[in-house]
Amino acid sequence: MTRWDAEAAVVGLGAWGAAALWRLASRGVDVVGFERFTPGHAFGPAHGGSHALRVAGPGHPGLVPLARRSRELWPELEDSGGESLFVPCGGLVVGPEGGPVVGGTLRAARAHGVPVRTFTASALRFQYPRHTGVPAHHMGVWEPSAGLVRPERAVRTAVAVAEEAGARVYADSRVTVVEPVPGGIRLHTAERSLRVRQVVVTAGPWLPALLPGLPLETVRAPVTWWRPLEPGDDFGPEAFPAFARELEDGRVLWGDGARAGDGIRLGLDGGCGVAKPVDPEGADRSVVPDDWADLARLLPAKVPGLEPLPARVAAGTRTRTPDGLYLLGRPGGDPRVVVAGGDDAHGLAHAPGVGEALADLVQGVRGDDPAAAPGFLSPDRFA
Numbered sequence: 001m002t003r004w005d006a007e008a009a010v011v012g013l014g015a016w017g018a019a020a021l022w023r024l025a026s027r028g029v030d031v032v033g034f035e036r037f038t039p040g041h042a043f044g045p046a047h048g049g050s051h052a053l054r055v056a057g058p059g060h061p062g063l064v065p066l067a068r069r070s071r072e073l074w075p076e077l078e079d080s081g082g083e084s085l086f087v088p089c090g091g092l093v094v095g096p097e098g099g100p101v102v103g104g105t106l107r108a109a110r111a112h113g114v115p116v117r118t119f120t121a122s123a124l125r126f127q128y129p130r131h132t133g134v135p136a137h138h139m140g141v142w143e144p145s146a147g148l149v150r151p152e153r154a155v156r157t158a159v160a161v162a163e164e165a166g167a168r169v170y171a172d173s174r175v176t177v178v179e180p181v182p183g184g185i186r187l188h189t190a191e192r193s194l195r196v197r198q199v200v201v202t203a204g205p206w207l208p209a210l211l212p213g214l215p216l217e218t219v220r221a222p223v224t225w226w227r228p229l230e231p232g233d234d235f236g237p238e239a240f241p242a243f244a245r246e247l248e249d250g251r252v253l254w255g256d257g258a259r260a261g262d263g264i265r266l267g268l269d270g271g272c273g274v275a276k277p278v279d280p281e282g283a284d285r286s287v288v289p290d291d292w293a294d295l296a297r298l299l300p301a302k303v304p305g306l307e308p309l310p311a312r313v314a315a316g317t318r319t320r321t322p323d324g325l326y327l328l329g330r331p332g333g334d335p336r337v338v339v340a341g342g343d344d345a346h347g348l349a350h351a352p353g354v355g356e357a358l359a360d361l362v363q364g365v366r367g368d369d370p371a372a373a374p375g376f377l378s379p380d381r382f383a
Contacts, residue, residue, distance in 0.1 A: 012203030019355025053349030058104030073352030081157035091146030095246030225263030
């Protein structure tokens with residue numbers, strides 16, 4: 001008879017992997033977690049100090065149940081870990097009514113009854129004067145249920161709570177091979193080899209190396225922080241809340257206001273020279289002008305009052321799929337393997353809901369709950 005070292009293993013303890021480890025351990029599953037770095041590191045997408053959680057996210061209406069469940073679970077993790085992880089401060093999206101940002105948000109809100117408030121361009125400029133140059137045909141959508149997640153703190157807390165519940169964690173331990181064996185999986189590291197019945201692979205940018213054939217691309221993902229030109233200028237969370245703003249050329253400017261000594265966190269999706277494909281094993285993490293030049297050029301017209309150069313820049317990586325949605329499920333229907341990835345850094349705030357869906361898959365929990373591994377996220381949908 002095969003001797004198993006654990007019922008399940010989680011490979012990669014970023015936001016999703018840490019949440020899966022927490023949900024499995026809290027249910028009494030004999031689970032082990034592997035992280036090639038220290039939990040809460042800055043090499044993947046789970047860094048940057050804050051990430052927005054929008055229940056009515058623009059990505060796909062089917063993600064709303066995952067976001068809602070995450071919104072319910074963040075306080076539970078806070079209570080268990082004694083840490084403040086989620087700030088319920090609301091969130092703003094701006095753009096043309098039919099565009100992917102505002103249009104996607106409105107479709108999700110209508111489909112699932114998420115309360116939102118809309119603004120005309122003129123009302124938006126009055127309510128949030130830090131946003132300038134908003135065209136007359138654009139509009140704003142305010143979601144009161146949105147908020148900000150503290151990613152590094154959330155990862156460390158989820159791992160710690162999982163350990164308290166009985167999970168074994170191997171930090172600074174890189175899994176090099178995920179080897180299918182009869183009835184389970186053998187995991188290889190430089191220090192040890194373990195046999196488990198099932199594996200959850202949530203390795204972010206390193207996922208394609210462990211499970212080749214998945215439709216994933218890893219790209220460079222710089223994050224920038226900016227300071228006001230005048231120290232007294234108000235770029236706090238009320239005057240400058242978490243936002244995503246579709247520009248006239250289709251690029252998306254996003255960020256949130258300064259908090260407790262932090263700068264103003266800003267980014268630009270779709271900018272030239274930023275999201276370059278990289279090999280995460282050999283990615284150059286030094287900062288170069290391309291990481292912030294496009295953003296610096298447009299800020300005077302869109303968010304005036306900031307210094308011309310960023311106060312800080314960090315270069316991480318993120319992984320994306322061809323359609324921009326996650327992979328979540330069992331590739332090829334393999335009963336031994338569960339995978340989650342490809343969120344392009346947009347699903348970090350959904351971590352508790354994703355972690356619960358992964359735990360449900362491991363335990364064979366089924367039902368009509370749309371938050372449990374939605375079919376449209378199947379890793380086989382591109383086959």
